[in-house]
Amino acid sequence: MRKIRTIFAMLFILVLASCQNQNEQEKADLIISGGTIYTVNENMPTVEAVAVKNNKIIFAGAATQIDQYKNDDTKVIDLQGKTMTPGFIEGHGHFMGLGYNELNVDLLQTKSFDEVIQKVKEAVDAAEPGQWITGRGWHQSKWNELPENTINGFPLHHAISEVSPNNPVYLRHASGHAGMANEKAMQIAGVLPLSKESMANLDVEGGEIFRDEQGNPTGVFNERAMTLITKHIPESTPEKDRKAFELAVKASHRNGITSFHDAGIGKENIALYRKMKEEGKLNVRMYAMLxxxxxxxxxxxxxxxxxxxxxxxxxxxxxxxxxxxxxxxxxxxxxxxxxxxxxxxxxxxxxxxxxxxxxxxxxxxxxxxxxxxxxxxxxxxxxxxxxxxxxxxxxxxxxxxxxxxxxxxxxxxxxxxxxxxxxxxxxxxxxxxxxxxxxxxxxxxxxxxxxxxxxxxxxxxxxxxxxxxxxxxxxxxxxxxxxxxxxxxxxxxxxxxxxxxxxxxxxxxxxxxxxxxxxxxxxxxxxKGSIEIGKLADFTVFDKDIMTVEENEILKTNVAITIFDGKVVYQK
CATH class of the missing domain: 3.20.20.140 (Metal-dependent hydrolases)
Known part of the structure; x- marks a missing residue:
């Protein structure tokens, strides 16, 4: 009889401990409420509150039920009327390109060839003679006006070459499928000046060199012809790669991006990403394409x-x-x-x-x-x-x-x-x-x-x-x-x-x-991809409701908070 009572007592203690552990597990690290939360879950399109523990969602539902997940250690975010969605996923981008755009000459917002020339001049003034100047983002079809002289709708290199006589310059087109080189860069690459014999030898399958009426290169290299220039650009340094990586993470967080499909990487980037993961700095979920x-x-x-x-x-x-x-x-x-x-x-x-x-x-x-x-x-x-x-x-x-x-x-x-x-x-x-x-x-x-x-x-x-x-x-x-x-x-x-x-x-x-x-x-x-129990706690918070505001208000909306892996990584 005594043995039976002992067994029952032990079972009671185990059940009590289990309940206590279960109760402890249900307490959230983070609770978010106070705004519209879009779940992208067809069965429950919106909820009023979300609870997170150990980087996973443990509750998504009515605000009246959220207090049971709260204790003294729970962090609480009041959205104050803002809108939350699942963390946004960049479905096709180039992560290191994002970082390097922040390091090199950024031409994405240029509205004329004159602006491009000015940006190059500023970079030359800050560089040592002979140092390569690289940039990306120009797009002639997005300029307010084209320069007077063009070939195939693209500008000629001469104005850029004038402001960079001692520095090789290569500016990648916004599309990434063409680039412009200055005179110094083309001299280093051996494509200027061109003889009739060398012109024939420089034809590149899957690409083309844009030429003027005399047969000389205009500075624009299209598709695979870009390699004639790019193979002469010095390789990056590990220090610069790390800096570009860190800048790309920060840019992603500023824009509410918690995951990134990186469209085409090689051995060097794989090694870098693994290193950043080991150091706890890979704070964007990376889906990498070889x-x-x-x-x-x-x-x-x-x-x-x-x-x-x-x-x-x-x-x-x-x-x-x-x-x-x-x-x-x-x-x-x-x-x-x-x-x-x-x-x-x-x-x-x-x-x-x-x-x-x-x-x-x-x-x-x-x-x-x-x-x-x-x-x-x-x-x-x-x-x-x-x-x-x-x-x-x-x-x-x-x-x-x-x-x-x-x-x-x-x-x-x-x-x-x-x-x-x-x-x-x-x-x-x-x-x-x-x-x-x-x-x-x-x-x-x-x-x-x-x-x-x-x-x-x-x-x-x-x-x-x-x-x-x-x-x-x-x-x-x-x-x-x-x-x-x-x-x-x-x-x-x-x-x-x-x-x-x-x-x-x-x-x-x-x-x-x-x-x-x-x-x-x-x-x-x-x-991931929706706000449901068991999924990763990645969220994007906007200062306006992008699902209901007038069309012209969408572009005036800002990312207010980015939450990655259950932690706030950006707050405006």
Whole structure:
């Protein structure tokens, strides 16, 4: 009898301890309430309060129930009427490019060639003679006016060369698919002056050197011809890389970005990201795509296999292929010639045979393929290669989630193929806002209306869209892409009603494209992208309700707070 009483006593103590532990576990580290909270959960679209413990959501519901999760150690954030969403995900960008744009000459906001020249002069004045001056972000189609002399719509190098006689200069186009070099840089590269013999030897497959009437380079190098200059630019230093990385993290937090799909990285960046993770500085969830420019790197990873981080900070399971150029530089690969350059069809910058073999090997080894394609021919050719690889390995296509990055201009016949093949379009809505006013010159009205920036057509076909900015092609600000998604207007609010308004996203679709659908594009919808119990505590707080404010108020909205891994990492 005594033994039975002892057993019951021990059981009682265990049950009591269990209840106490359970009660302790239910106490939150962080409670957020006092504003509208959009969950991107169809079963409960909004909640009044959220509780977090150990970087996970433990409650999302009514404010009347939140006190049970509070104790003396719980931090409480009162939104004071602000709006919270899941942490925004940059669905296609270049992380180190973002950081280096903050370190080098930033030309994203320049409105004229004169502004570019002035920025270069300021950089030269602060540099040592012979030091390379590099920058990025200029876009001639976004300037208020073009300089007097242009070739193919691009400026000539002479004015930049005049202010930088002793410093080599290379300025990457905003698209990343062209660049301008000054005279000093071209001399170092051996492309100035040019003889007839050297001109023939400098032709680059998949690229071109823009030339004047005498056959000399204008300074603009398009697509793969850029390597003639860039191979002479000194490599970065580890110290500068770390600085660029840290600046990119801060820029992400300022803009409410808690996760980042890094579109194409090599061994050096992988090593840097791992180092930053070890030091506790990888404060953005990184979904990294291996660069297809390094076949040896791909083979190494096929043998190694995918790497899914249990801490959800650095995951490597996809491959980025660059298959054509940009529309602005007329590098996008088209089925029919450019309207404003007859006889020109753009560039196939990567052999389609490589897309096919990469797709085969990716399916065999569990990797996702993410192929850059802007022109309608590039999109069709890639879909063809994806389809062929899938047909040959039907047992390995159940959840491949292959993507096409940009999918900017499609032939109408290819729009339904995305859903049929399960291919995800990763489209940066802000490109429509920036490019549409002049893109019609490249493609003509018919092709624009039937196949450019076809967001609603793709969504209605049954595929999700991954949104983003392609930073540093565009600023990382997600509200610019959100605004473009729902208005189809330029960032100046033109035209009234928007371009091809039938292709607008609803605000709910636009929010999903930056959260849950972006998470789906990285196989991560079960751990983030919506505010639900068990998911990671990444949140973005805006000072206005982006789901209800007038259209013209969206771009006046600011990120007020960014919460990453259950901790406030930015507060305005």
């Amino acid at each position: 660069t297809g420019w390094d076949p040896e790197l791909l083979e190494e990873w096929y043998e190694k296999g995918i790497e899914v981080d249990s801490s959800h900070l650095l995951t490597i399971r996809s491959i980025k292929l660059n298959c054509d150029g940009a529309l602005g530089s007329r590098g996008a690969w088209l089925l029919k010639e450019y309207t404003d350059q007859p006889g020109h069809f753009g560039h196939e910058t990567l052999p389609m045979s490589f897309v096919y073999t990469t797709s085969q090997k990716a399916l065999e080894n569990g990797f996702q393929v993410c192929s850059h394609a802007i022109g309608d021919r590039a999109n069709r050719e890639i879909l063809d290669r994806y389809e062929k690889a899938m047909q040959e390995q039907p047992g390995k296509t159940e959840d491949h989630r292959f993507r096409i990055e940009h999918a900017q201009h499609l032939h109408p016949d290819d729009i339904p193929r995305f859903a049929e093949l399960g291919v995800i379009p990763a489209m940066q809505a802000v490109h429509m806002s920036s490019d549409r006013p002049w893109a019609i010159d490249r493609l003509g009205e018919k092709r624009i209306k039937e196949g450019a920036y076809m967001w609603q057509a793709l969504l209605e076909s049954g595929v999700p869209i991954v949104n983003g900015t392609d930073v540093p092609v565009e600023p990382i600000d997600p509200l610019a892409s959100f605004y473009a998604s729902v208005t189809r207007k330029t960032l100046k609010g033109k035209p009234e009603g928007g371009y091809e308004p039938e292709q607008k996203m609803t605000r709910e679709q636009a929010l999903r494209s930056y959260t849950l659908d972006a998470a789906y594009g990285a196989f991560e919808e079960d751990i």
